[in-house]
Amino acid sequence: MTTATHAAPVRDLLLSVADNTRLTSSIHVLKLRAPEFAHVFGAGQFLEIKTSNGLAPLLRRPYSIHRVEGDCIEVMGKVVGIGTKQLYDARVGDRFQVLAPLGNTFGYDRDDFDTALLVSGGIGVAPMAMLEEELLKRGKTVINLIGARTAEDIMTRHLSNWSVATDDGTMGLKGTVVSLLARELPKLRGSHVRVFSCGPNRMLAALSAFCNERGIACEVSIESTMGCGIGICYGCPVRIRDARGAVRNELLCQYGSVLDAREVVWDE
Ligand SMILES: Cc1cc2nc3c(=O)[nH]c(=O)nc-3n(C[C@H](O)[C@H](O)[C@H](O)COP(=O)(O)OP(=O)(O)OC[C@H]3O[C@@H](n4cnc5c(N)ncnc54)[C@H](O)[C@@H]3O)c2cc1C
Ligand code: FES
Secondary structure (H helix, E strand, O other): OOOOEOOOOOEEEEEEEEEEEEOOOOEEEEEEEOOOOHHHOOOOOEEEEEOOOOOOOOOOEEEEOOEEEOOEEEEEEEOOOHHHHHHHOOOOOOEEEEEEEEOEOOOOOOOOOOEEEEEEEHHHHOOHHHHHHHHHHOOOEEEEEEEEOOHHHOOOOOOOOEEEEEOOOOOOEEOOHHHHHHHHHHHHOOOOEEEEEEOOHHHHHHHHHHHHHHOOEEEEEOOOOOOOOOOOOOOOEEEEEOOOOOEEEEEHHHHOOEEEOOOEOOOO
């Protein structure tokens, strides 16, 4: 595992909406009042939100912590189906059952790098704001490389020093965020680089191959459908290869969701 799981115990709390800002027709930032546990999160951790008080959907939905501000936590969401739409439509004062903190953190406490490349794809940008804050506190240089299908999907909220790639070329480099990384890397000769990434698995698989081939340290926060978030439903298997090459299954919600890019076995 990349980093130790955060020590704070998992809690199930009813949190109320302090704000819900729509950034685009499908992306929003939901602010939840969480005085009892806003301070316990590490960057890269996530929570499970019961998006409806009714039966559908029955299962909670995982969201990364976007930011912590005072007594509030923020998540950045993109609508893809029923649960994410319910959160997009949430109103101030609505209340949601939330299980947190879940998962491990990115390895921002390590002392073996001086330059952090935060590589995100689409809504994978969500955890990067908190990660950047933690890295800057530790005196690291932070560079954000952000990829998306089109300009409307590029989110740079609370991020600095960013460059962009879009599939359709409507903003920044026309191409993938991995091509953007290939363009930027030669400028960083002499730096001790570590890549922190989050995005669609296809992007993370390509990024892992790129970094592994070049011996660049890389952490990936990977996606999976999740049910319980606490190791009970076995709904989030991920294949892991150890240093000797042996492959085994782990549960992403317990073992990750942040993994070392060298240990993930991606589906062909
Ligand atoms: C650890 C973790 C952190 C996440 N953080 C964020 C975040 O910060 N912001 C955010 O917007 N989303 C995040 N996601 C993804 C988010 O949880 C899913 O988009 C959400 O669960 C979909 O729920 P739904 O009810 O809207 O979609 P559904 O109606 O259940 O499904 C709609 C479509 O989306 C697909 N889908 C469902 N869940 C996922 C998933 N986890 N990954 C990929 N495809 C999926 C389904 O196969 C289906 O095609 C995260 C996922 C994980 C595992
Ligand atoms: S989400 Fe249930 S075991 Fe991981």
